[in-house]
Amino acid sequence: MISTDFAPNESLADAWLSFKLLFQPWRWQKGKEIEQAKKNLLKQFPNQFLISFFLTGRAALNTILKSLNLSEGSEVIVQAFTCEAVILPIFANQLKPVYVDIEKQTYSMNPIDLEKKITSKAKVLILQHSFGMMPIHRDRIFSLVKKHHLLLIEDIAHGYSKKLISNFKFQISNSLFLMSFGRSKALSSVFGGAIITNNQALINKLSNQEALLPLPSMFFIFRLLLYKPISLLIKSTYDLYIGKMLHKFVNWFNLLVPEITLKEKAGEYDQILNKAYPNALAILINQQLARFEQVQQNRARISAFYSNFQFPVSKLVSSHQQLISNLPLLRYPVLVNNRDLILKKAAKNNIFLGKWYDQVVAPKSLNLEKVGYKQGSCTVAEEVCKKIINLPTNISLREAKICVLSFLRSR
Numbered sequence: 001m002i003s004t005d006f007a008p009n010e011s012l013a014d015a016w017l018s019f020k021l022l023f024q025p026w027r028w029q030k031g032k033e034i035e036q037a038k039k040n041l042l043k044q045f046p047n048q049f050l051i052s053f054f055l056t057g058r059a060a061l062n063t064i065l066k067s068l069n070l071s072e073g074s075e076v077i078v079q080a081f082t083c084e085a086v087i088l089p090i091f092a093n094q095l096k097p098v099y100v101d102i103e104k105q106t107y108s109m110n111p112i113d114l115e116k117k118i119t120s121k122a123k124v125l126i127l128q129h130s131f132g133m134m135p136i137h138r139d140r141i142f143s144l145v146k147k148h149h150l151l152l153i154e155d156i157a158h159g160y161s162k163k164l165i166s167n168f169k170f171q172i173s174n175s176l177f178l179m180s181f182g183r184s185k186a187l188s189s190v191f192g193g194a195i196i197t198n199n200q201a202l203i204n205k206l207s208n209q210e211a212l213l214p215l216p217s218m219f220f221i222f223r224l225l226l227y228k229p230i231s232l233l234i235k236s237t238y239d240l241y242i243g244k245m246l247h248k249f250v251n252w253f254n255l256l257v258p259e260i261t262l263k264e265k266a267g268e269y270d271q272i273l274n275k276a277y278p279n280a281l282a283i284l285i286n287q288q289l290a291r292f293e294q295v296q297q298n299r300a301r302i303s304a305f306y307s308n309f310q311f312p313v314s315k316l317v318s319s320h321q322q323l324i325s326n327l328p329l330l331r332y333p334v335l336v337n338n339r340d341l342i343l344k345k346a347a348k349n350n351i352f353l354g355k356w357y358d359q360v361v362a363p364k365s366l367n368l369e370k371v372g373y374k375q376g377s378c379t380v381a382e383e384v385c386k387k388i389i390n391l392p393t394n395i396s397l398r399e400a401k402i403c404v405l406s407f408l409r410s411r
């Protein structure tokens with residue numbers, strides 16, 4: 001099995017660590033590893049000070065928005081082509097999302113559309129680094145953020161490259177970084193989120209906020225710890241049918257905690273994920289941080305392979321090859337005309353390619369009216385959502401070649 005979505009980030013060592021933790025419940029909720037994880041993460045962000053951890057990126061964003069005490073109906077500018085985890089905390093704080101269209105090079109915010117949509121009610125702008133790419137118009141967006149006195153949240157939930165860190169001098173002062181350690185992200189502790197900033201006013205507002213949240217229950221943590229060993233077992237035996245059966249069994253008995261809850265699927269913020277970060281997950285993230293550099297190098301190598309590959313013009317709309325070559329992308333995006341066919345053919349060979357995002361606010365089951373999106377208001381994002389396929393990047397070169405072959409075989 002090769003999969004862009006399912007456990008893209010797990011190694012045997014991760015599964016083994018998580019398995020051992022299942023037998024050490026005294027380490028699950030509290031422990032010294034959380035502070036250690038913060039220190040380890042800070043090494044990646046040399047000139048930042050505050051790091052707060054949460055059970056999810058959603059909880060981190062909710063905490064930021066809550067701490068701002070904005071008046072009801074204040075606007076939060078976001079890009080279309082995002083995930084509901086970004087939008088639901090906006091509604092939870094009685095704020096209003098304003099959707100801005102994207103550009104097709106880095107799938108991030110288009111400053112021309114942004115300029116049209118900023119009003120005096122806008123207070124916050126969330127700048128998404130899609131697939132871990134630095135937004136191509138980042139500096140133009142920074143200028144608009146400054147001009148309109150907005151708080152900038154740089155959403156690096158998908159990951160980030162060294163270029164971002166080495167470009168800190170371009171950071172604006174009223175800003176912070178939002179991270180996610182969800183299972184499908186560049187660093188995974190199954191669930192997890194973080195806020196990072198060096199702005200003193202924000203530090204004053206945000207420090208100790210994480211301590212106000214309750215920890216998840218022991219049973220919830222137990223289910224989280226099952227994820228890494230079970231998903232690895234499923235993946236490694238999927239082609240032998242054992243994994244397929246195990247996957248069905250796990251779903252029947254609801255053994256694993258899903259990435260998105262039923263309440264969220266119905267378009268409502270779910271307090272069940274608005275919790276503090278438990279120590280067990282910090283132990284997992286420390287291990288991921290230790291081999292992050294190595295994984296990023298592999299992601300860059302596989303992205304470069306896709307970039308250099310001559311996809312047949314008949315199948316491809318665009319792959320923006322020069323721009324994203326050699327970047328450690330979380331997923332490698334390509335735009336195609338016959339997406340469903342390609343995905344279906346690949347799935348027959350147990351190759352499951354991704355489609356982030358197949359709706360301007362994913363997942364597809366979400367009612368867009370409920371999240372305040374007006375059809376036709378971001379036409380580029382709508383078009384991209386119909387055509388995008390994500391190829392996996394944290395795989396071997398041999399597997400990348402198999403993915404590309406399956407792509408070629410589809411007619």
Ligand SMILES: Cc1ncc(COP(=O)(O)O)c(C=O)c1O
Pocket residue numbers: 055056057058059082083085086128155157158179180181182191192193
């Ligand atoms: C772009 C983006 N930002 C933020 C988040 C929130 O992360 P989490 O799943 O940890 O709540 C997600 C989740 O998928 C995301 O895709």
